Amino acid sequence: MSAAEEVVTEAPAIEAVPKRAMTLGLGTSLVVLAALAIAPLFVKNFIIFQMTMLLIYALAVLALNILTGGSGQFSLGQSAFYAVGAYTSAILMEHFGMNYALTLPIAGVICFAFGFVFGQPALRLSGVYLALATFALAVAMPQLLKLGFFEHWTGGVQGLVVTKPDAPFGLPMSQDMWLYYFTLVIAIGIYIASINLLRSRSGRAFMAIRDNEIAASAMGVDVALYKTLAFGVSAGITGVAGGLGAIAVQFVAPDGYTITLAISLFLGMVVGGVGWLPGSIVGSAFIIFVPNIAEGISKGLSGAVFGVLLFLVIFLVPHGARQVAMVAQQMLGKLKKN
Amino acid sequence: MSTIKKLAVVSTALGLLAATSTGALAQKKYDPGASDTEIKIGNIMPYSGPASAYGVIGKTEEAYFKKVNAEGGINGRKINFISYDDGYSPPKTVEQARKLVESDEALIVFNPLGTPPNTAIQKYLNSKKVPQLFVATGATKWNDPKNFPWTMGWQPNYQSETIIYAKYILQNFPNAKIGVLYQNDDYGKDYLKGFKDGLGAKAASMIVLEESYEVSEPTIDSHIVKLKSTGADVFINITTPKFAAQAIKKNAEIGWKPTHFLNNVSASIGAVMKPAGFEASQGIISSAYLKDTSDPQWKDDAGMKAFDEFLTKYYPEGNRIDGSVMFGYTVAQGLVHVLKACGDDLTRENVMKQAANIKGLELGGLLPGIKVNTSPTDFAPISQVQLQKFKGEAWELFGEILSGDVGG
Numbered sequence: 001m002s003a004a005e006e007v008v009t010e011a012p013a014i015e016a017v018p019k020r021a022m023t024l025g026l027g028t029s030l031v032v033l034a035a036l037a038i039a040p041l042f043v044k045n046f047i048i049f050q051m052t053m054l055l056i057y058a059l060a061v062l063a064l065n066i067l068t069g070g071s072g073q074f075s076l077g078q079s080a081f082y083a084v085g086a087y088t089s090a091i092l093m094e095h096f097g098m099n100y101a102l103t104l105p106i107a108g109v110i111c112f113a114f115g116f117v118f119g120q121p122a123l124r125l126s127g128v129y130l131a132l133a134t135f136a137l138a139v140a141m142p143q144l145l146k147l148g149f150f151e152h153w154t155g156g157v158q159g160l161v162v163t164k165p166d167a168p169f170g171l172p173m174s175q176d177m178w179l180y181y182f183t184l185v186i187a188i189g190i191y192i193a194s195i196n197l198l199r200s201r202s203g204r205a206f207m208a209i210r211d212n213e214i215a216a217s218a219m220g221v222d223v224a225l226y227k228t229l230a231f232g233v234s235a236g237i238t239g240v241a242g243g244l245g246a247i248a249v250q251f252v253a254p255d256g257y258t259i260t261l262a263i264s265l266f267l268g269m270v271v272g273g274v275g276w277l278p279g280s281i282v283g284s285a286f287i288i289f290v291p292n293i294a295e296g297i298s299k300g301l302s303g304a305v306f307g308v309l310l311f312l313v314i315f316l317v318p319h320g321a322r323q324v325a326m327v328a329q330q331m332l333g334k335l336k337k338n
Numbered sequence: 339m340s341t342i343k344k345l346a347v348v349s350t351a352l353g354l355l356a357a358t359s360t361g362a363l364a365q366k367k368y369d370p371g372a373s374d375t376e377i378k379i380g381n382i383m384p385y386s387g388p389a390s391a392y393g394v395i396g397k398t399e400e401a402y403f404k405k406v407n408a409e410g411g412i413n414g415r416k417i418n419f420i421s422y423d424d425g426y427s428p429p430k431t432v433e434q435a436r437k438l439v440e441s442d443e444a445l446i447v448f449n450p451l452g453t454p455p456n457t458a459i460q461k462y463l464n465s466k467k468v469p470q471l472f473v474a475t476g477a478t479k480w481n482d483p484k485n486f487p488w489t490m491g492w493q494p495n496y497q498s499e500t501i502i503y504a505k506y507i508l509q510n511f512p513n514a515k516i517g518v519l520y521q522n523d524d525y526g527k528d529y530l531k532g533f534k535d536g537l538g539a540k541a542a543s544m545i546v547l548e549e550s551y552e553v554s555e556p557t558i559d560s561h562i563v564k565l566k567s568t569g570a571d572v573f574i575n576i577t578t579p580k581f582a583a584q585a586i587k588k589n590a591e592i593g594w595k596p597t598h599f600l601n602n603v604s605a606s607i608g609a610v611m612k613p614a615g616f617e618a619s620q621g622i623i624s625s626a627y628l629k630d631t632s633d634p635q636w637k638d639d640a641g642m643k644a645f646d647e648f649l650t651k652y653y654p655e656g657n658r659i660d661g662s663v664m665f666g667y668t669v670a671q672g673l674v675h676v677l678k679a680c681g682d683d684l685t686r687e688n689v690m691k692q693a694a695n696i697k698g699l700e701l702g703g704l705l706p707g708i709k710v711n712t713s714p715t716d717f718a719p720i721s722q723v724q725l726q727k728f729k730g731e732a733w734e735l736f737g738e739i740l741s742g743d744v745g746g
Binding site: 255 | 385386387388397421422423425426427428429432433436437439440441453454455457458460461462522523524527552554
């Protein structure tokens with residue numbers, strides 16, 4: 001059997017999502033945005049910190065969503081890109097005394113390059129094989145960070161402690177609140193850019209590849225270029241998220257970026273709805289808060305409780321938050337008619 | 339003057355101010371987490387994830403505080419033990435520590451486990467002036483009261499243990515050819531550093547091979563064969579229990595009989611010596627500070643009897659031969675001692691003050707003669723160990739109680 005036949009007979013890994021269905025309506029977006037902007041004024045610093053982490057993981061989930069939902073490629077290696085971003089920011093801040101805000105674009109660019117290069121082997125692999133190749137990357141990363149060769153920069157197993165930035169211009173807000181708004185602005189910027197990317201020529205090329213690679217190449221889409229590009233963009237955004245994560249947590253260590261993180265992000269994408277970008281934040285909330293809820297129910301069996309909750313979600317709403325949102329929209333529509 | 343030092347001075351000044359202004363009104367003083375009826379103790383453990391075997395420590399502590407509460411609490415106050423899971427992931431540890439301090443308002447964060455998780459929260463807790471008391475890791479850096487006045491260790495640190503072995507080797511085997519096997523992480527490297535420091539200038543000539551393994555390797559047999567081929571006659575075995583048992587077994591299989599030093603981490607009869615085989619384990623030298631629960635010599639010991647009583651009554655599901663149970667039991671007793679000493683002054687500052695003022699405390703789980711000692715400049719509560727040799731089916735203690743204090 002030739003390679004071409006193999007591709008044709010393979011069932012599509014990702015259900016095609018029309019591009020309009022990838023975003024929220026303008027009104028809903030504004031309501032969500034307003035909620036995100038106002039909420040921190042009324043809650044404790046600890047909750048603000050959790051909300052910051054929510055946005056950061058949402059960015060990482062969004063990046064995976066562009067890769068999987070957009071171009072149809074799997075990745076279980078996002079934790080590696082996240083780690084590279086986190087370490088880039090941490091090393092630039094601590095060893096070179098660079099301003100935290102400036103480290104983020106650098107983390108993004110380095111991760112973009114890293115993802116683009118890693119995307120090359122991805123050209124030859126698809127489906128579960130690609131997932132396994134990226135899995136290898138995620139497993140290798142914590143050990144690479146511990147290598148004695150890099151230890152001078154990475155701090156080895158001890159990790160690096162990062163200084164948390166104060167609010168600039170003497171703004172009367174806590175470090176946590178400043179960091180939250182800083183993250184929020186970046187997250188909104190990346191969200192809008194991502195939507196525009198998927199609506200652009202490149203985005204259409206991604207989706208054409210996702211839906212049918214051979215048809216896409218027959219139409220003149222440079223499959224190799226766009227596949228690696230998707231990897232690069234996804235890795236770049238994940239890198240920025242990683243950098244923000246390092247600043248918020250104030251610490252980087254190899255143990256923070258194990259395969260568990262990659263699986264969590266993957267989980268977040270599925271729960272949020274594959275290919276539905278606004279779902280990223282729902283998926284992120286799931287991976288941050290549900291383990292806490294599970295722990296509250298039973299400490300010894302927290303993993304099992306988490307499993308049951310995850311199973312319920314997948315069983316009841318297999319398309320994740322996207323499905324819930326669509327049902328809600330239909331119900332609203334009916335109400336309006338009545 | 340460092341910022342932290344400045345903070346410390348300011349806080350002391352504020353504390354004095356507070357003491358003088360309210361002293362006349364009432365004797366009782368409380369920080370968040372303490373009241374007339376309860377003391378909130380926060381804790382973070384890896385109940386899930388790669389290090390979940392250590393979660394037993396948290397469960398034992400919880401059971402011990404249940405016992406304390408059932409017996410009337412501490413100076414009439416009940417302990418409210420809030421323990422969270424971090425899965426041994428530092429970002430999660432930060433989240434849980436902040437939850438404990440800012441949401442639950444615990445008085446202190448007690449015995450969080452693991453070097454990376456504790457490193458992640460050390461700066462935060464010190465800036466918030468919340469005690470990070472008796473951390474469950476043997477890294478050497480926790481004894482640093484100057485830079486981190488709110489962080490205190492507990493167990494003998496890794497470096498001091500290998501320094502003791504090094505001294506013993508210099509005395510008894512001055513011409514030894516030493517082969518070292520260590521786990522390639524912070525724990526293994528800390529031990530190795532202590533050992534080399536202990537040998538001093540002779541380290542380069544005496545050590546013939548430093549071999550490391552990854553914790554993810556299924557077996558370390560090939561490393562043992564390599565070590566044997568160097569002709570080393572002293573073997574320093576810095577491995578965790580599973581690998582320690584493999585090493586002992588493999589040594590016997592290939593007929594390599596060096597003087598074998600085994601780190602305290604793996605000196606468990608139930609988890610290492612028994613699975614490896616008693617015959618292969620004869621003559622192994624190690625060190626200890628806790629009584630081994632599977633060692634028959636403590637059968638009629640008062641401390642061990644109290645421990646067994648506690649297990650039957652409050653923690654029947656606990657695995658008696660798991661070394662983590664004895665660890666959790668002992669460190670919980672240490673905390674109770676500190677809280678009792680605080681009296682009605684349950685401020686975070688006073689908790690640290692009392693913790694830094696433990697003199698000659700003896701606990702039932704510690705070997706006879708080993709005492710808990712701290713001072714404002716010594717934040718390493720247990721720094722004594724005793725050497726022991728494996729004989730028959732038990733450890734035989736020998737020599738004096740040794741001390742190897744190392745600062746962070």
